[in-house]
Amino acid sequence: MKKSVLLKVNGEKHEVFIKPNSTLIKVLRENLSLKGTKEACGNGECGACTVLMDGIPVNSCITLAIEAEGKEIETIEGLSNGGNLHPLQKAFIDHHSFQCGFCTPGVIMAAKSLLDRNPEPTEKEVRHAVAGNICRCTGYDNIVDGILNATKQINKMKGGNQ
Amino acid sequence: MNDFKYVTKGLKRTDGELIVTGKAQYTVDISLPGMLFGKILGSPYSHAKIKKINIDRAKELEGVKAVVTGEDIGYRRFSFIDTPAYPADQTPLAVDKVRFVGEGVAAVAAVSEEIATKALELIEVEYEELTPVFDPEESMKEGSPQVHDIIEPNTTTAWEDFGVPKTKSRPYKVINNISNRTLIQYGDIEKGFEEADYIREDRFEIPSTSHVAMEPHVAVADYQPTGKLDVWLTHMGYEHKRLWLAKLLDIPISRVRVHKTYVGGTFGGKISLFAFEFITAYLSRLTLRPVKITLTRQEVFSVCPPARRMIVYMKMGVKNDGKIIAYHSRVIDDVGAYRRSSPTALYLAHSFRNPIYDIPNVKHEGYGVYTNKLYATAKRGHSLQQMSFAVESQIDMICEHLALDKVEMRLKNFRKKGDILPNGDTLNSYALPECLLEAAEKIAWKEKYGKIKFRGLGIGTASMFSGAHNYPFASGAMLRLNHDGRMILYTGQTEFGIGIDTVMAQVVAEVLNCPMDYVIVNAGDSEISPHDIGNWLSAGMFVSGEAVRRAALDLREQMLKYASAGLEINIEDLDMSEGWIVSRSDETKKLSFSDISRYGIQMADGDPLIGKGYTKCVPEVYFWNGQYNKTASLSSGRGRFTQAYGLAVATAEVEVDPGTGEVKIIELVVADDCGTPINRKSVEGQIMSQAVMAIGDALFEEIQFKNGVVMNPNLLEYRVPTANDIPKITSIIVDSYEPNGPFGAKEVGETSRAAVISAIANAICNATGKRIYMLPMTGDKVMQSIGDNS
Numbered sequence: 001m002k003k004s005v006l007l008k009v010n011g012e013k014h015e016v017f018i019k020p021n022s023t024l025i026k027v028l029r030e031n032l033s034l035k036g037t038k039e040a041c042g043n044g045e046c047g048a049c050t051v052l053m054d055g056i057p058v059n060s061c062i063t064l065a066i067e068a069e070g071k072e073i074e075t076i077e078g079l080s081n082g083g084n085l086h087p088l089q090k091a092f093i094d095h096h097s098f099q100c101g102f103c104t105p106g107v108i109m110a111a112k113s114l115l116d117r118n119p120e121p122t123e124k125e126v127r128h129a130v131a132g133n134i135c136r137c138t139g140y141d142n143i144v145d146g147i148l149n150a151t152k153q154i155n156k157m158k159g160g161n162q
Numbered sequence: 163m164n165d166f167k168y169v170t171k172g173l174k175r176t177d178g179e180l181i182v183t184g185k186a187q188y189t190v191d192i193s194l195p196g197m198l199f200g201k202i203l204g205s206p207y208s209h210a211k212i213k214k215i216n217i218d219r220a221k222e223l224e225g226v227k228a229v230v231t232g233e234d235i236g237y238r239r240f241s242f243i244d245t246p247a248y249p250a251d252q253t254p255l256a257v258d259k260v261r262f263v264g265e266g267v268a269a270v271a272a273v274s275e276e277i278a279t280k281a282l283e284l285i286e287v288e289y290e291e292l293t294p295v296f297d298p299e300e301s302m303k304e305g306s307p308q309v310h311d312i313i314e315p316n317t318t319t320a321w322e323d324f325g326v327p328k329t330k331s332r333p334y335k336v337i338n339n340i341s342n343r344t345l346i347q348y349g350d351i352e353k354g355f356e357e358a359d360y361i362r363e364d365r366f367e368i369p370s371t372s373h374v375a376m377e378p379h380v381a382v383a384d385y386q387p388t389g390k391l392d393v394w395l396t397h398m399g400y401e402h403k404r405l406w407l408a409k410l411l412d413i414p415i416s417r418v419r420v421h422k423t424y425v426g427g428t429f430g431g432k433i434s435l436f437a438f439e440f441i442t443a444y445l446s447r448l449t450l451r452p453v454k455i456t457l458t459r460q461e462v463f464s465v466c467p468p469a470r471r472m473i474v475y476m477k478m479g480v481k482n483d484g485k486i487i488a489y490h491s492r493v494i495d496d497v498g499a500y501r502r503s504s505p506t507a508l509y510l511a512h513s514f515r516n517p518i519y520d521i522p523n524v525k526h527e528g529y530g531v532y533t534n535k536l537y538a539t540a541k542r543g544h545s546l547q548q549m550s551f552a553v554e555s556q557i558d559m560i561c562e563h564l565a566l567d568k569v570e571m572r573l574k575n576f577r578k579k580g581d582i583l584p585n586g587d588t589l590n591s592y593a594l595p596e597c598l599l600e601a602a603e604k605i606a607w608k609e610k611y612g613k614i615k616f617r618g619l620g621i622g623t624a625s626m627f628s629g630a631h632n633y634p635f636a637s638g639a640m641l642r643l644n645h646d647g648r649m650i651l652y653t654g655q656t657e658f659g660i661g662i663d664t665v666m667a668q669v670v671a672e673v674l675n676c677p678m679d680y681v682i683v684n685a686g687d688s689e690i691s692p693h694d695i696g697n698w699l700s701a702g703m704f705v706s707g708e709a710v711r712r713a714a715l716d717l718r719e720q721m722l723k724y725a726s727a728g729l730e731i732n733i734e735d736l737d738m739s740e741g742w743i744v745s746r747s748d749e750t751k752k753l754s755f756s757d758i759s760r761y762g763i764q765m766a767d768g769d770p771l772i773g774k775g776y777t778k779c780v781p782e783v784y785f786w787n788g789q790y791n792k793t794a795s796l797s798s799g800r801g802r803f804t805q806a807y808g809l810a811v812a813t814a815e816v817e818v819d820p821g822t823g824e825v826k827i828i829e830l831v832v833a834d835d836c837g838t839p840i841n842r843k844s845v846e847g848q849i850m851s852q853a854v855m856a857i858g859d860a861l862f863e864e865i866q867f868k869n870g871v872v873m874n875p876n877l878l879e880y881r882v883p884t885a886n887d888i889p890k891i892t893s894i895i896v897d898s899y900e901p902n903g904p905f906g907a908k909e910v911g912e913t914s915r916a917a918v919i920s921a922i923a924n925a926i927c928n929a930t931g932k933r934i935y936m937l938p939m940t941g942d943k944v945m946q947s948i949g950d951n952s
Contacts, residue, residue: 034184035184035187035191036183036184036185037184038188038190038376038377038426039190039378040376040377040378040426040459041459041876041877042458042459043459043876043877043878045459045876045877045878046376046877048376075184076182076183076184077183077184079183080183085179085182085183088182089179089182089183090182092178092181092182093174093175093178093179093181093182094174096172096174096175096843096844096846096847098175098178098181098182099427099659099660099661099847099851100375100376100377100424100425100426100427100658100659101180101181101182101186101424101426101659102188102375102376102377102424102426102427103376103426104181104182104184105184108182126885127885127886127888128885128886130885131884131885131886132884133884133885134374134376134877134882134884135376135885136373136374136375136376136427136429136851136855136882137376137427137659137847137851138847138850138851139847139850139851139853139854139855139888139891140854140883140884140885140888141850141888141891142847142850143885144885
């Protein structure tokens with residue numbers, strides 16, 4: 001009883017033939033080979049699988065792919081523009097914001113959603129935005145530093161364009 | 163220290179782009195053509211005989227390619243410890259009886275995970291329930307249900323395979339569920355207590371916590387028709403995995419290739435072989451197709467070993483001035499269904515605390531005890547946090563009773579730089595006193611101690627090996643010069659968050675004085691890299707990093723020899739700079755690294771220029787042809803343990819809400835004596851990581867068992883710290899320069915956690931004025947202690 005679903009992921013349209021109970025992460029990883037999004041709990045408890053749906057972070061392990069039809073899906077693979085890293089990606093490298101890296105794609109997507117909606121977040125707002133993303137390695141402070149520094153970078157770039 | 167150009171600098175991860183773009187390949191990402199998916203059926207009982215298993219219906223399900231039971235695999239025993247005295251006690255699937263809820267009894271390989279799961283439901287198992295035992299102290303009593311009877315080795319033990327032929331393996335008859343014992347003694351314990359002015363006896367209890375590595379345990383195996391096994395694993399060093407896969411499949415170890423993958427966190431929990439990894443390989447051999455088994459988070463919590471559960475009976479005798487003169491620890495390690503690393507844990511329970519306090523009379527007893535629960539393993543500082551919590555709590559109580567200053571009392575008892583420990587290890591670097599003084603000053607100990615009601619201060623200390631003389635004993639490294647002057651480094655180190663590519667490149671760049679991008683690191687492929695100790699017991703930088711340094715020195719010497727011939731200048735008059743070999747007296751006389759590569763090929767008979775380096779964890783330890791030198795004994799604590807100890811002191815300030823018992827951590831300070839930090843940022847990252855993990859350990863993390871069942875096998879009910887739980891944390895690197903380590907480096911990844919746990923625990927008890935003897939210190943426990951006026 002598979003069903004044809006049209007998904008728009010990172011600006012590209014994909015027609016996938018899937019079971020109605022397929023989770024979004026399963027379709028992203030297995031049908032579209034977008035393996036940057038990681039599954040760590042399968043229950044919506046850790047945030048590792050965070051992707052954006054119309055700009056809002058969702059746990060793709062408990063989101064059905066059919067719910068994503070007609071929405072703009074963004075994953076870590078869509079973040080770097082050509083060869084250029086997104087300021088968040090660059091800041092995560094510069095500020096040692098990861099160790100094992102398994103939670104990183106999810107954290108970066110949660111942070112991107114925040115910065116897209118709130119260009120000048122406070123430290124508290126940053127912590128709140130990534131509080132649903134478990135990181136067992138870094139102790140979080142370097143993640144928060146990375147996000148705050150990316151914010152500065154983004155705002156500087158915007159300023160430069162005006 | 164300022165003379166270094168690359169080492170000590172907080173350089174960025176050279177593989178950072180792979181991580182932040184999602185391109186780094188983890189084992190969960192491995193997918194091979196024709197791959198099958200495996201699932202394992204777990205026992206619903208804690209203790210039961212397997213009467214009959216019917217797999218007929220499962221086999222008939224469309225899409226199922228193989229179904230196996232314990233009987234098919236048989237008594238292929240494996241463990242973390244496998245010595246003649248303690249032969250391996252675990253089989254990949256239960257054969258005759260099950261010993262914990264979730265223990266595998268049958269496994270399936272099918273074309274999809276869905277079909278494999280469905281097939282499990284079609285397997286019929288007939289059990290005969292047996293009385294289980296869950297409490298280790300009950301289990302030790304005469305007449306308790308027996309978890310094991312006789313463990314009968316049917317092959318040589320791994321220890322014999324390594325070449326330790328002292329004794330032949332023999333059946334291990336389990337009496338009163340004792341799985342293993344340790345007894346370490348020196349001085350005269352009875353005399354020590356006789357001479358003491360004050361003696362304290364207390365009982366502490368530490369529950370299991372989970373590692374919660376973000377990547378779930380997963381394995382991919384691809385057995386080739388040629389008899390070769392390719393595997394991708396979540397691990398901390400390939401030699402352990404290779405050894406056991408080869409042994410259990412009865413194929414040569416060189417036919418097992420562990421491929422490099424990124425590993426999504428380990429924290430001590432992914433060393434040695436897991437049953438599901440063998441089953442993945444076994445199913446692949448059976449079907450001649452690649453097989454993948456990915457454990458769910460619930461399975462990780464319920465069937466993968468968590469940290470050790472320990473009961474610690476501490477007895478210390480002190481003089482009135484605070485000098486500790488007698489120390490008796492009796493540790494009960496609730497090993498669960500299988501022994502795994504318990505003999506190691508119980509010896510570490512002594513040896514990790516050994517470098518801290520100089521105590522003349524010591525007795526350390528350890529008992530591993532079988533129960534019908536999930537078996538346990540190492541977690542970041544194996545036994546250290548359990549012992550640090552017990553000892554540091556008791557030291558605080560002693561200080562309170564004798565009205566001694568908690569900083570001064572500890573300083574009085576610390577060992578000294580240059581001390582030789584009772585087993586022969588020498589403290590060549592030792593900045594523990596400096597660590598304590600800095601951590602106390604930073605938190606304003608003197609100004610704040612005892613000043614505000616329901617606010618408390620605490621101290622914790624810890625120490626840890628920098629690698630130990632356990633299998634695989636040593637590390638090698640190779641450094642190959644390429645035509646373009648760049649070098650490829652081959653090391654067996656595994657990347658699970660350390661930044662191996664970066665720190666090893668820093669070591670090479672420092673030796674050869676060349677840009678970082680001249681070094682390409684190929685780490686963690688068992689078929690390409692030499693023998694390697696792995697990333698456990700904090701051996702990574704100290705042992706493998708030293709091997710890498712020596713490989714770079716070897717290549718340097720070879721390159722200088724050819725440069726000398728090519729330039730007709732004496733070696734002593736040559737220098738290396740930015741990828742060039744230059745005459746010291748005439749800068750125009752120089753050859754690039756690329757020129758040297760060409761020289762090797764054209765002028766030196768095609769010499770490919772490969773540097774080789776190697777180092778042993780403890781050089782003076784050996785066994786060869788029946789001769790032994792200072793091999794460590796896990797049961798008596800004799801023999802050499804390690805070449806260097808990492809040390810740490812933490813201080814904590816907390817506030818307790820007397821109405822709810824909730825604890826608010828105000829500040830944590832960690833002073834870590836890790837020798838030279840090879841990458842300052844990475845070292846700070848390790849310290850932060852441990853401090854935050856310790857917050858969970860101290861305040862809320864606990865795997866809860868009820869009748870042998872894990873009651874909180876998910877991340878909602880098993881809470882770990884989040885970004886909102888982080889107090890102000892200061893890390894201080896106290897660089898003591900360790901003469902045996904590469905550029906003076908030693909352990910850093912495991913010490914701080916135990917120091918922070920005990921500092922928080924002591925701070926809470928200082929805030930309330932009541933002692934809590936059990937972790938974690940939840941609001942309930944704190945309230946109970948406040949209400950307890952006894």
